[in-house]
Amino acid sequence: ASFQRCLEHGVNRCELDLHLSRDGELMVIHDPTLKRTTGRRGKVAEHDAATLVTYDAREGGPGWVRPTPIPRLEELFEKCPFEHWQLEVKSASRERAARTVTRIRELTERFGNRDKVTVTSGSRTVLKALNELTPELSRGLVAEYAWLDPLKVAQHYGCALLALNWTLCTPERLL
Structure with missing residues (x-):
């Protein structure tokens, strides 16, 4: 959601952090662990991508109204035409x-x-x-x-x- 918002507001370059899921997918999340952003235990590397995308990453951040899943890089490449x-x-x-x-x-x-x-x-x-x-x-x-x-x-x-x-x-x- 935040990446789409950037584009809507004319921001066409982005920086993001990547971690590999257990099954080798590139997940867009700052921390190697899930606790701070999702409230869940464990490391990104200990979970499959299909599970990670179901976690809500709004924990401890500004109040997003809707759930914010952890995206795959592949999904962002498909949906966000950044320069x-x-x-x-x-x-x-x-x-x-x-x-x-x-x-x-x-x-x-x-x-x-x-x-x-x-x-x-x-x-x-x-x-x-x-x-x-x-x-x-x-x-x-x-x-x-x-x-x-x-x-x-x-x-x-x-x-x-x-x-x-x-x-x-x-x-x-x-x-």
């Missing part, structure tokens, strides 16, 4: 990162929107999987901490986008 998609993949094991980026590639090929997608992550494991398995996809670094030089990391992984936490936007870093 650009920033798909954030949180940290993951090598195996999970590989499955996630491969699934993103499959969906972008199927929907013909590869040029409208940038896959972002703060995880070097995910960025490495993007480079090795899906080099045709645009990628970006989400840098929230100053433990490494974000510009060097972004360049190392061939990132076209750099999303810096505001605390990292210092004159020393940016000038």
Whole structure:
């Protein structure tokens, strides 16, 4: 519902977070666990997509009048003609990162929107999987901490986008 509302109000670019369901579907949900948004126990990865789409994700957020299910990325690609998609993949094991980026590639090929997608992550494991398995996809670094030089990391992984936490936007870093 919120993605449709964005389009209705002229917002044509979006950022969203992805997690794989147990059966390998890309689910649009910020947290790896269900508690904060749905009030349910467990991790997204422990549930099949068919079950996840039945959960109401209004818990703890602003008051949506109607139930808000957890969407599949595939459903959003079908229904929401955004000009650009920033798909954030949180940290993951090598195996999970590989499955996630491969699934993103499959969906972008199927929907013909590869040029409208940038896959972002703060995880070097995910960025490495993007480079090795899906080099045709645009990628970006989400840098929230100053433990490494974000510009060097972004360049190392061939990132076209750099999303810096505001605390990292210092004159020393940016000038």
